[in-house]
Amino acid sequence: xxxxxxxxxxxxxxxxxTRDARMTGQxxxxxxxxxxxxxSSPFILTKFDKFLNxxxxxxxxxxxxxxxxxxIEMMHTYAVKHDLDRFGSGVPRASPRQADxxxxxxxxxxxxxxxxxxxxxxxxxxxxxxxxxxxxxxGGPFQEGYNVIKGAEEVIPIDIHVPGCPPRPEALVYGxxxxxxxxxxxxxxxxxxxxxxxxEFSDLERDELVDKLADEIEDDELVMxxxxxxxx
Amino acid sequence: MxxxxxxxVDDGAVERTPDELEALLGDLVVxxxxxxxxxxxxxxxxxxxxxxxxxxxxxxxxxxSVVSAQEYENRYESIYHLKKFDDPTQEVSVVVxxxxxxxxxxxxxxxxxxxxxxxxxxxxxxxxxxxxxPDLRRILLPETWQGHPLSMxxxxxxxxxATLPEHANPLExxxxxxxxxxxxxxxxxxxxxxxxxxxxxxxxxxxxxxxVEPDIGYLHRSEEQMAQNGTYRHQIxxxxxxxxxxxAGLLNEWAYARAAEDLADIEVxxxxxxxxxxxxxxxRIAAHMLALATFALDINGxxxxxxxYAINDRERVQNLLEDLTGQRLMFNYFRLGGVVWxxxxxxxxxxxxxxxxxxxxxxxxxxxxxxxxSNEIFQMxxxxxxxxxxxxxxxxxxxxxxxxxxxxxxxxxxxxxxxYYDELDWDVITEDGxxxxxxxxxxxxxxxxxxxxxxxxxxxxxxxxxxxxNIQANVPRTLRPDDDTEIYRAVExxxxxxxxxxxxxxxxxxxxxxxxxxCFSNLQTLPEMANGEYVPDVVAALGSLDIVLGEVDR
Numbered sequence: 020x021x022x023x024x025x026x027x028x029x030x031x032x033x034x035x036x037t038r039d040a041r042m043t044g045q046x047x048x049x050x051x052x053x054x055x056x057x058x059s060s061p062f063i064l065t066k067f068d069k070f071l072n073x074x075x076x077x078x079x080x081x082x083x084x085x086x087x088x089x090x091i092e093m094m095h096t097y098a099v100k101h102d103l104d105r106f107g108s109g110v111p112r113a114s115p116r117q118a119d120x121x122x123x124x125x126x127x128x129x130x131x132x133x134x135x136x137x138x139x140x141x142x143x144x145x146x147x148x149x150x151x152x153x154x155x156x157x158g159g160p161f162q163e164g165y166n167v168i169k170g171a172e173e174v175i176p177i178d179i180h181v182p183g184c185p186p187r188p189e190a191l192v193y194g195x196x197x198x199x200x201x202x203x204x205x206x207x208x209x210x211x212x213x214x215x216x217x218x219e220f221s222d223l224e225r226d227e228l229v230d231k232l233a234d235e236i237e238d239d240e241l242v243m244x245x246x247x248x249x250x251x
Numbered sequence: 252m253x254x255x256x257x258x259x260v261d262d263g264a265v266e267r268t269p270d271e272l273e274a275l276l277g278d279l280v281v282x283x284x285x286x287x288x289x290x291x292x293x294x295x296x297x298x299x300x301x302x303x304x305x306x307x308x309x310x311x312x313x314x315x316s317v318v319s320a321q322e323y324e325n326r327y328e329s330i331y332h333l334k335k336f337d338d339p340t341q342e343v344s345v346v347v348x349x350x351x352x353x354x355x356x357x358x359x360x361x362x363x364x365x366x367x368x369x370x371x372x373x374x375x376x377x378x379x380x381x382x383x384x385p386d387l388r389r390i391l392l393p394e395t396w397q398g399h400p401l402s403m404x405x406x407x408x409x410x411x412x413a414t415l416p417e418h419a420n421p422l423e424x425x426x427x428x429x430x431x432x433x434x435x436x437x438x439x440x441x442x443x444x445x446x447x448x449x450x451x452x453x454x455x456x457x458x459x460x461x462x463v464e465p466d467i468g469y470l471h472r473s474e475e476q477m478a479q480n481g482t483y484r485h486q487i488x489x490x491x492x493x494x495x496x497x498x499a500g501l502l503n504e505w506a507y508a509r510a511a512e513d514l515a516d517i518e519v520x521x522x523x524x525x526x527x528x529x530x531x532x533x534x535r536i537a538a539h540m541l542a543l544a545t546f547a548l549d550i551n552g553x554x555x556x557x558x559x560y561a562i563n564d565r566e567r568v569q570n571l572l573e574d575l576t577g578q579r580l581m582f583n584y585f586r587l588g589g590v591v592w593x594x595x596x597x598x599x600x601x602x603x604x605x606x607x608x609x610x611x612x613x614x615x616x617x618x619x620x621x622x623x624x625s626n627e628i629f630q631m632x633x634x635x636x637x638x639x640x641x642x643x644x645x646x647x648x649x650x651x652x653x654x655x656x657x658x659x660x661x662x663x664x665x666x667x668x669x670x671y672y673d674e675l676d677w678d679v680i681t682e683d684g685x686x687x688x689x690x691x692x693x694x695x696x697x698x699x700x701x702x703x704x705x706x707x708x709x710x711x712x713x714x715x716x717x718x719x720x721n722i723q724a725n726v727p728r729t730l731r732p733d734d735d736t737e738i739y740r741a742v743e744x745x746x747x748x749x750x751x752x753x754x755x756x757x758x759x760x761x762x763x764x765x766x767x768x769x770c771f772s773n774l775q776t777l778p779e780m781a782n783g784e785y786v787p788d789v790v791a792a793l794g795s796l797d798i799v800l801g802e803v804d805r
Contacts, residue, residue, distance in 0.1 A: 083443050087470055087801055088496035090447070091541070092580060098562040113443045130393045131440065131448055131469040133415035138441050160489065163480065164473030165400040165407040166392060185580055217415060228410055232395055241415040242395075248408040 076203030079108035082118035087125025089152040089185040101188040115141040126154035127168040133243045139175045150177040153184045169250040217241045287738040289342035296356035303362040315363040317767035319752045320373035327354035339667045358384035365648035376401040391468035440469045444790045447800035463781045474805040478764035483730040492581040495802040498537035499745040501530045504585040510740035510751035520721040523589035528671040529708035532701040537568040538745035539694040542797040549794035589723030633687040637780040637792035648772040651747025656690035658683040663743040687795040770798040
């Protein structure tokens with residue numbers, strides 16, 4: 020080609036596979052390998068629930084939720100190198116109303132537990148929780164702390180526990196993929212009443228503490244009562 | 252003793268002997284209670300303001316590092332640790348005993364603005380009450396908490412109630428003041444821009460912020476109690492990693508190591524100091540990279556380019572740190588008297604990996620400058636917003652890049668040398684802009700300085716004779732510092748002056764362990780920077796402060 024003709028003007032010389040496929044009408048842009056594997060029939064036969072669970076497990080929206088040290092490793096899990104998105108579960112949503120999965124990345128303390136419960140309640144069903152790190156299992160290194168809840172499971176139900184302090188990003192990826200497997204198989208932890216629930220102040224059993232606080236707290240205010248003596 | 256007291260303000264750099272200071276304070280001093288790091292003057296609880304003003308105005312002690320309170324068998328005690336921004340090696344402690352049955356002491360807030368939060372914390376955790384304090388209520392624990400957890404008679408098994416206060420709908424009628432037409436806006440504690448679990452109670456007048464009140468304590472993990480329950484030798488060291496958890500672990504470990512080593516009189520071998528210096532600066536790079544990443548995220552919403560690039564550089568540093576310490580984030584690498592093990596074998600590989608990282612760093616930084624600092628939109632958002640004048644910053648006890656971004660030349664690595672810093676060639680970075688942009692620029696330029704330090708350390712380590720590689724001093728299995736010795740020591744953490752106050756009681760565990768967290772003081776300046784600005788500027792100012800809630804709340 021001569022140098023005074025930098026662009027190809029002759030249409031017949033521009034041949035790309037994509038254009039070919041489009042011009043021949045029946046392009047195979049939408050035909051994946053999977054489609055070929057089905058053979059001649061464009062239909063698959065499966066149970067509706069199973070199909071839906073497979074969809075759910077293949078596209079999980081995570082709640083963008085940082086608490087403590089583990090959230091740094093969680094950010095690394097979302098970002099380059101580990102890239103959780105490869106497994107179909109890496110879209111952090113800032114609002115709990117758009118999220119399916121909450122990763123609890125850190126220590127839960129008395130002041131935060133009611134907030135976490137509220138955020139969990141705001142997520143639409145079906146929702147799943149990954150407990151990241153030792154603190155969400157038992158309080159971890161801070162278990163003896165006067166202000167620390169001995170595990171996130173005292174407040175909300177947890178499907179997968181990822182141990183470590185903090186777990187490596189690889190471990191978190193493994194945990195999330197395990198959760199996806201469970202969701203795809205239709206398994207989830209039963210939602211049970213946890214020891215620490217949000218309740219109205221007037222519903223608490225009257226005792227010395229409640230009487231003492233009666234002036235400070237309105238009757239219809241939501242409170243969480245911690246019985247530290249009964250904690251594991 | 253001179254007959255007349257000097258009326259004029261002295262030059263801050265003039266050093267006075269403890270006896271001269273005692274003479275200056277005159278009758279205010281009831282007794283002497285010297286600490287290992289500084290002379291201590293015991294004063295009456297109703298003369299706090301008078302004493303501190305004299306020390307601030309006439310002797311130049313313009314930096315109130317921390318207020319540490321504690322309970323003894325027969326009294327309560329608040330200690331005001333003062334030093335000078337010009338020369339932080341000049342320190343003085345003001346010890347204020349308070350009555351056991353009625354622990355009331357005068358507040359230092361009118362003299363040092365930073366005392367506000369520090370005294371609230373002392374009230375919350377210990378139970379000392381401060382007269383004349385503008386707003387004395389709990390700061391870390393829920394308002395409905397019963398008892399003061401670090402006081403002596405606290406029963407940690409008693410039940411507690413925490414509330415979930417309904418912050419009423421901001422559009423509701425009663426939130427509008429009839430005359431000023433203000434609106435209440437809640438930011439956090441679960442919000443992507445608050446860098447963790449911080450709650451900002453914001454009052455708006457139209458688009459402008461008239462008041463912002465940080466509400467902290469959502470990550471108060473009883474760090475001080477955990478340290479008081481651990482033995483000096485091994486059980487405390489894992490916790491500092493978790494104060495400032497943005498990979499700044501080694502810097503935090505150094506704070507504890509420095510305080511405890513000075514307390515127990517341990518000499519660290521030179522070789523270990525070089526390794527410490529190198530590791531600590533790697534941590535600083537990692538921490539500043541995350542500050543950069545999240546700041547870009549706050550300002551530009553840039554999750555794809557800058558954030559990813561910065562995380563990528565962090566991964567590189569973390570790989571080096573993992574080679575060195577065996578962990579990605581919680582290193583637990585320092586020991587009292589040295590470090591736990593030598594550099595990884597083969598050493599040549601570690602050195603060449605480190606050099607590779609340092610070689611590509613200028614290119615990365617160039618890229619960040621292209622992406623952020625030379626970005627016009629970014630400049631509009633950050634230049635001349637979030638102004639923090641140097642005098643205000645000092646009054647609030649701000650330190651680290653926040654203070655250096657306001658043009659104050661204060662860096663403990665140079666001014667109060669420890670480790671191997673004074674043998675190496677590097678500069679303290681300051682910027683005069685006092686705005687969000689300056690604070691970011693300070694961090695970015697500090698990364699370059701850290702790289703310089705690491706390079707020199709690598710050179711030193713490479714040539715270190717094989718038979719002189721002593722990584723740990725000979726430290727007894729159990730440390731029992733003498734009864735009633737007290738020390739406050741600080742290092743330059745990633746966010747500023749990270750100090751530890753320890754009181755020993757003759758056992759193998761500290762009787763009082765107080766953490767002076769730079770973020771705690773830095774966060775206090777937020778209202779100064781944000782009031783009168785727009786809502787997005789609050790977010791920018793918060794991002795430029797680069798707080799870590801683990802360190803704010805401890």
